Amino acid sequence: MRILVLLSYYAPHWTGLTQYAVRLAEAWVAEGHQVTVLCAQHDASLPLREHRAGVDIIRLPVRTRLSRASLTPALWATAVQCIPTHNVVVIHSPYPEIAGITALTRWYHRPSVVIHHGDVVMPAGWRNRVYQLAMDVTHFLGLRWASHIITHSADYAQHSAWLVPLAARITAITPPVTLPAPDAPAVAVLRARLGGPDALVVGLAGRFVAEKGFDTLIAQLPALRTALPHLRIAYAGAMTVDYEHFYQTQHAQLANHTDIFVSLGLLQHPQDLADFYAACDVLLLPSRSDCSPSVLPEALICGTPIIVNNIPGARAIVHDTGAGVVIDTSDTAALIESLTNLPPVPDVLAMAHHVAPARRAHEYLAVMHELVNPHAPWLSRADESLLDDLLANEVDMAYRRRARTLLTYLELSDGLCVLDCGCGMGVYLHLMAQLRRLHLVGVDGDLRRLRQAQPHATVAVEIAQLPFAPATFDRILISEVLEHLDDDLGTMQALYTLLRPGGIVAVSVPCATYPFWWDPINATREWLGMAPITNAGPITGIWSNHVRLYTPDQLRRVAEQAGFVVEQLEPQTRATVPFAHFIVYSIGKPLLDYGILPAAWVRYADRRAGAANDGRWWHPFNLLRRVMRWVDMANDTGIDPHGSAVTIVAKLRRG
Numbered sequence: 001m002r003i004l005v006l007l008s009y010y011a012p013h014w015t016g017l018t019q020y021a022v023r024l025a026e027a028w029v030a031e032g033h034q035v036t037v038l039c040a041q042h043d044a045s046l047p048l049r050e051h052r053a054g055v056d057i058i059r060l061p062v063r064t065r066l067s068r069a070s071l072t073p074a075l076w077a078t079a080v081q082c083i084p085t086h087n088v089v090v091i092h093s094p095y096p097e098i099a100g101i102t103a104l105t106r107w108y109h110r111p112s113v114v115i116h117h118g119d120v121v122m123p124a125g126w127r128n129r130v131y132q133l134a135m136d137v138t139h140f141l142g143l144r145w146a147s148h149i150i151t152h153s154a155d156y157a158q159h160s161a162w163l164v165p166l167a168a169r170i171t172a173i174t175p176p177v178t179l180p181a182p183d184a185p186a187v188a189v190l191r192a193r194l195g196g197p198d199a200l201v202v203g204l205a206g207r208f209v210a211e212k213g214f215d216t217l218i219a220q221l222p223a224l225r226t227a228l229p230h231l232r233i234a235y236a237g238a239m240t241v242d243y244e245h246f247y248q249t250q251h252a253q254l255a256n257h258t259d260i261f262v263s264l265g266l267l268q269h270p271q272d273l274a275d276f277y278a279a280c281d282v283l284l285l286p287s288r289s290d291c292s293p294s295v296l297p298e299a300l301i302c303g304t305p306i307i308v309n310n311i312p313g314a315r316a317i318v319h320d321t322g323a324g325v326v327i328d329t330s331d332t333a334a335l336i337e338s339l340t341n342l343p344p345v346p347d348v349l350a351m352a353h354h355v356a357p358a359r360r361a362h363e364y365l366a367v368m369h370e371l372v373n374p375h376a377p378w379l380s381r382a383d384e385s386l387l388d389d390l391l392a393n394e395v396d397m398a399y400r401r402r403a404r405t406l407l408t409y410l411e412l413s414d415g416l417c418v419l420d421c422g423c424g425m426g427v428y429l430h431l432m433a434q435l436r437r438l439h440l441v442g443v444d445g446d447l448r449r450l451r452q453a454q455p456h457a458t459v460a461v462e463i464a465q466l467p468f469a470p471a472t473f474d475r476i477l478i479s480e481v482l483e484h485l486d487d488d489l490g491t492m493q494a495l496y497t498l499l500r501p502g503g504i505v506a507v508s509v510p511c512a513t514y515p516f517w518w519d520p521i522n523a524t525r526e527w528l529g530m531a532p533i534t535n536a537g538p539i540t541g542i543w544s545n546h547v548r549l550y551t552p553d554q555l556r557r558v559a560e561q562a563g564f565v566v567e568q569l570e571p572q573t574r575a576t577v578p579f580a581h582f583i584v585y586s587i588g589k590p591l592l593d594y595g596i597l598p599a600a601w602v603r604y605a606d607r608r609a610g611a612a613n614d615g616r617w618w619h620p621f622n623l624l625r626r627v628m629r630w631v632d633m634a635n636d637t638g639i640d641p642h643g644s645a646v647t648i649v650a651k652l653r654r655g
Contacts, residue, residue, distance in 0.1 A: 001033045001034070001087045001088060001365075001368060001369070001372060002033070002034045002036070002085065002086040002087045002088075003025075003028055003033055003034065003035045003036070003086060003087065003088055003090060003368070004036050004038065004082050004083060004086035004088070004089045004090065005021065005025055005035060005036065005037045005038070005089075005090045005091075005092070006037075006038045006039070006079070006089065006090070006091045006092070006095065006097075006101055007021050007037070007038075007039055007091070007092035007095060008039065008040055008069065008070060008092075008095060008096075009039055009040060009042050009070075010022065010037050010039040010057060010059075011052065011057075012043075012046075012268075013042050013043075014266060014268045015207075016206070016293055016294040016295065017092060017117050019294060020092075020115075020117070020175055020176065020294060021037075021092050021115075022053075023176045023177070023178060023357045024115075024176060024357070024360070024361055024364060025037060025055045026053050026054060026055060026357075027176065027357045027358055027360075027361030028361055028364075028365065029053070029054035029055055030054070030358070030361075031361065031362075031365065033365075034056075035054070035055045035056065036055075036056045036057075036058065036082060036086065037055055037056065037057045037058065038058050038060065038075065038078060038079065038082065039057065039058075039059055039060070040059065040060055040062050040070040040072050041059035041060060041061050041062055041072075042062065042070065044061075046059055047059070048060075048061070058078060058082075060072035060074045060075050060078060061074060065242075065243075066096075066131065069096040069131075071096075075097060076100070079101060079104055080104065083104055083105060083108050083110055084108045084110070086110065087110070087111075087368075087372045088110065088111050088112070088113060088368045088371060088372050089101070089105045089110055089111070089112045089113070090112075090113045090114075090115060090368075091112060091113070091114045091115070091142075091146070092114075092115050092117060093114050093115070093116050093117065093139065093142070093143075094117065094118070094119070094120045094135060094139065095142075096134075096135065096138060097138070098114065098138055098139055098141075098142030098143070098146075099137075099138040099139075099141040099142040099145070100138075100142075101142070102114075102141075102142045102145035102146050103141075103145060105145075105146075105147075106145055106630075106633040106636070107630065107633075109629075109633075111147040111148070111368070111371035111372060111636075112145075112146045112147050112148075113146065113147065113148050113149070113150060113364075113367060113368060113371065114142065114143060114146040114148070114149045114150070115150045115151075115364075116143070116149055116150065116151045116160075116162070116163065116291070117152070117291055118156070118160075118289065118290065118291035118313070119139075119160050119161060119162050119289070119291075120132060120135040120136075120139075121211050121288070121289045123209070123210040123211075123244060123246065136162075139162050140162070143162055143163070143166055144166065145634075146169070147169075147371050147636060148169050148170075148171065148367055148371060149163065149166060149169055149170045149171070150170070150171050150172070150173050150364065150367065151163060151170060151171075151172055151173075151291065152172065152173070152174065152175050152291050152292030152313060152316070153172050153174070153291070153292050153312075153313050153316035153317075153320075154170075154172040154316075155312050155313055155315065155316040155319070156291045156292065156312050156313030156316065157170050157172060158312070159312035159313070160291075160312070168640075171363075171367055173360060173363045173364060174292075174297075174317070174320070174354065174355055174360060175292055175294055175297065175355065175360070176355060176356070176357035176359075176360035176361065177294055177297040177298055177301060177355040177357070178270075178301075178352075178355075178356070178357050179270050179273060179274045179277075179298055179301060179302060180270055180271050180274050181274065182274045182275050182277070182278030182302055182303075183271060183274070183275055186271075186275045187275050187278045187279050190275055190276065190279040191279045193262070194232050194234050194262060194279060195230065195232040198230055199230050199231075199232045200228055200230045200231050200232065200281055200339065201232045201233075201234055201279060201280045201281050201282075202231065202232070202233050202234070202280065202281065202282055202283075202284050202339065203234050203235075203236070203276065203277065203279075203280030203282065203283040203284065203299065203304070204217070204233060204234070204235045204236070204237070204283075204284060204286075205235070205236045205237055205276075205283065205295040206237050206285075206287075206293060206295060207237055207238060207241055208235075208237055208238060208239045208240065208241070208246060208247050208250075209241060209244045209246045210244065210246045210288070211287065211288055211289055211290070212286070212287050212288075212290070213286035213287045213288045213309060213329065213330075214246075214250065214286065215246075215249070215250055216286050216329060216330050217233075217284070217286050217329070218250055218253050218254055218257070219253070220330075220332050220335065221233075221253075221256075221257050221260075221261075223332050223336070224332070224335070224336065224339070225257070225260065227336045227340075228336065228339055228340070231260055231339075232260050232262065233257075233260055233261045233262065234262050234264060234276065234279065234280055235261065235262065235263045235264060236264045236265070236266070236267045236273070236276050237265075237266055238265075238266045239263055239265075264276060273298065274298075274302050277298060277299045277302035277303075277304045278302045278303060278304065280299070280304050281304070281305075281342060282304065282305050282306065282307055282339065282342050282343070283295060283296070283299035283304050283305075283306045283307070284306075284307045284329070285306065285307070285308045285309060285314055285329075286309050286329040286330075287309055287311060287314055288309075288311065289311060290311060290313060290314040291313040291314070292313050292314060292316060292317065293314060296308065296314065296317050296324075297317060297351065297354070297355045300317070300321075300323050300324070300346045300348075300351040301348055301351045301352045301355065302348070303345055303346065303348050304345075304346075305323065305324050305325075305342055305343035305344060305345060305346060306318070306323065306324035306325075306343070307324060307325055307327060307329070307335075307338050307339070307343065308324060308325070308326050308327075308329075309326075309327070309328065309329040309330075310326050310327060310328050310329075320354075321346075321350075321351065321354060323343070323346040323347075323351065324343050324346070325338055325343045378408055378410075378411045378412060378413075379404075379407065379408055379435075383435055386434060386435065387403075387404060387407070387431070387435075389610060389611050390430075390431055390434060390610045390611055391403065391404075391431075391607070391610050392610035392611070392613040392615070393603075393604060393605060393606060393607050393608075393609055393610040393613050393621070393625075394607050394610065394625070395583075395584055395588060395605075395621070395624060395625050395628055396580070396584045396585075396607075397573065397576070397580070397628050397629060397631075397632035397635075398518075398572065398573040398576070398580075398646040398647050399607075400632075401572050401573055401632070401635065401647075402479065402508045402572055402573075402647045402649050403427075403428070403431065403479075405570070405572065405649050406428075406477060406479055406506040406507075406508060406649060407428075407431060407432065407435065407506075409504065409506040409568065409649070409650075409651035410432075410475045410477060410504055410506050411475075411504060412432060412435055412436045412438065412475070413436060414436050414437045414438070415437065415438070415439070416436070416438050416439070416474040416475055417438070417439040417441075417472065417473050417474050417475075418432060418438050418439065418440050418441070418473065418474065418475040418476070418477065419441050419442075419443065419468075419472075419473045419475070419476045419477070419498065420432075420440070420441070420442040420443070420477045421443055421463060421466075421476055421477065421478040421481060421495065422443070422444055422463060422478060422479070422480070422481035422484075423442030423443060423444050423450070423453055423456075423458065424444055424446070424449050424450075424453070425449050425450075425452040425453055425608065426442055426450075426452060426453025426454070426456055426458070426608075427607055427608055428477055428479065429442050429453055429456040430456075430608060432477075433456065440456050440457060441456075441457050441458070441459065441473075442456055442457070442458045442459070443458065443459045443460075443461050443463070443466065444458070444460065444461075445460065445461065445462045445463065447460045463481065463485060463491055464485070464487065464490070464491065464494075466494055466498065468498050469498075470497045470498065471497075471498070471499070471500045471501070472498050472500075473498050473499055473500065473503065474499075474500055474503050474504075475503060475504050475505075475506070476495050476498065476499055476503070476504075476505045476506075477505075477506050477507075478491075478495065478505065478506075478507050478508075479506070479507070479508045480508055480509065480510065482507065482509050482550075482558070483509050483510055483546040483547060483548055483549060483550065484545055484546060484547060485547065486547060488548075488558055489558050489561055489562060492505075492558055492559060492561075492562035492564070493562045493563070495562070496562050496563045496564060496654055499654045500654070501654055501655070502653065502654065502655075503653070503654050504651060504652065504653050504654075505564065505651075505652040505653075505654075506649070506650075506651055506652075507555070507559070507649070507650050507652060508647050508648065508649045508650075509549070509550045509555055509647070509648050510542050510546065510549050510550065510646065510647060510648075511549060511550060511551070511552075511571055511644070511645040511646060511647060511648050512548075512549035512550055512551050512554075513551065513643070513644045513645065514542050514549070514644060514645065514646055515573075515574055515575070515576050515644045515645070515646065516644075517576050517577070517578040517579070517580070518542065518573075518576045518580055518581050518646050519541040519542045519543075519581045519582070520578065520579060521533065521539060521541055521582070522541040522542060522543050534546060538586060539582070539586055540581065540582065540585040540586045540589075541581060541582070542581060542646075544585075550648055551648075552569055552571055552641065552648055555569065555648050555650055556569055556650070559650060559652050563654070563655075564652035564653065564654060565652065565653045565654075565655055566650060566651075566652055567651045567652065567653055568649075568650065568651040569648065569649070569650040569651075570641070570648070570649050570650070571641055571643070571645030571647070571648050572635065572645055572646065572647045572648070572649055573632070573635050573645055573646035573647055574634070574635060574640075574643060574644050574645055574646075575631055575632065575634035575635050576631065576632070576646065577627065577628055577631050580628070588605065591605070592605055592606060601621065604619050604621040604622060605621050
């Protein structure tokens with residue numbers, strides 16, 4: 001795969017988030033994937049383009065800074081060039097431009113994965129409140145437009161204001177961590193500096209900001225010193241940051257404890273970090289908010305136990321591995337007790353295996369492979385590309401979506417015998433014939449439409465009187481047919497008989513809880529208690545010539561009563577252009593059926609002629625489809641299974 005990664009800062013910038021991104025990118029390269037990183041040029045001395053450890057890095061000049069964010073106007077032109085040439089886009093958030101980037105990925109039909117490292121939590125002050133609001137808005141949009149979201153723990157996702165509404169699209173993956181083994185002589189030297197073997201050395205690590213809760217610990221230092229006379233605090237990190245003046249607020253109190261508080265500065269060399277953790281008796285995390293700080297697994301793989309504040313996300317590694325303890329670190333008595341009776345030393349080998357980058361990289365790749373090619377092995381990337389061409393003229397986005405899903409459900413392979421039950425003009429027969437070498441049969445009761453399904457084998461017959469022997473077919477497709485039939489259960493029972501054992505039926509029906517804007521006329525009539533318009537007159541709607549619409553439970557019930565095993569069942573298409581059904585079937589279809597369109601325009605309008613569309617963006621039909629597709633992209637990330645939908649699709653198997 002070609003993977004495009006976007007984040008604010010990349011190596012040699014040094015934060016836990018940056019190291020996380022570096023470990024993943026280099027692990028993906030080691031697996032044979034091509035990785036490009038777009039980031040800000042945080043240091044003007046760094047080259048704008050660099051090939052580092054197999055990763056292609058594009059740094060964008062910083063024009064100005066706003067709080068924690070670096071504004072890079074060149075991002076947008078560069079993203080427009082890069083996104084279409086990559087298979088998947090990965091965004092490390094928080095990321096100020098997340099909404100714009102995910103919008104571009106949807107425009108270019110590229111899946112996006114947001115790796116969410118934590119919600120933005122700003123300190124007090126009106127400027128910070130404005131920045132907080134701006135980040136909340138852009139992430140509200142960006143996370144909803146993303147194809148998938150990965151967070152460090154389910155615990156954090158269940159408590160994040162940004163993530164709770166998006167639970168259906170979230171995967172939790174433990175952060176990748178690696179450090180060299182501590183160097184014993186160096187550890188001994190550092191330990192002597194921190195008070196020697198008799199000292200109780202408590203490690204702190206991270207940015208010195210309000211979010212990390214260091215002020216809570218500083219306020220407790222007088223009581224801690226009294227209870228623990230050999231206490232030493234070793235701090236690794238930057239004491240001052242340019243976007244927050246937290247250190248200045250704590251300097252006066254901290255000055256009273258300089259004899260026990262040792263600042264080691266920002267440790268950027270992995271060996272120095274490993275030695276720091278090994279020199280500590282315990283690592284303390286008093287954060288107020290922290291998704292899953294890398295300092296915790298780093299300490300554990302160096303053999304140092306951890307004490308963690310009881311906050312969502314950070315506590316997850318203790319709950320998952322049993323290493324360390326979780327307390328309320330603002331409770332002085334609980335903190336003294338935990339420091340007096342330290343947690344047991346962790347199992348270093350088990351922890352190293354738990355957070356190994358190669359192992360975690362595979363979990364990320366599995367998510368991305370599913371997004372890039374969700375239907376493997378039945379539809380390859382070449383198949384997907386071919387379907388894009390064949391469906392290039394499709395303006396009904398609900399049809400386009402269900403066609404791809406149903407063809408996937410059928411698990412087509414060469415030599416299968418396939419029945420299209422209610423084939424109409426044979427669009428599905430045409431699509432299937434392009435994908436595989438199959439024995440295709442189409443049946444329909446409308447002889448006029450059936451003539452257009454040639455040259456495929458077709459039979460003019462009512463669905464209730466199918467003239468085939470039992471166990472004739474390997475696969476059966478029945479799309480938008482059951483709603484027309486008085487006896488839908490009888491039809492499904494007949495299809496069960498015609499199917500060979502282990503065979504598959506792919507079915508679609510219109511959904512009873514359809515979106516208002518798909519068919520506002522009938523939706524309004526039903527809301528007023530009036531009967532829907534069921535005749536196929538000049539005003540067509542979702543009820544045209546239909547006996548019934550279905551809920552997911554009703555379709556499942558009919559399938560199971562007929563004897564099928566329901567392997568998949570999914571409502572599809574909620575977001576839609578207003579009056580989409582009317583535009584397509586009351587205006588567009590008659591223009592084609594009655595030969596009103598100019599002959600030169602037919603290749604842009606006929607759903608059976610998609611391969612002839614030359615892609616001219618300015619053609620009115622192509623512009624209309626682009627608008628339709630833009631709106632439809634909201635459905636790419638799945639919809640509420642209990643909410644409104646245009647279509648219900650299902651994959652059924654005969655046992």
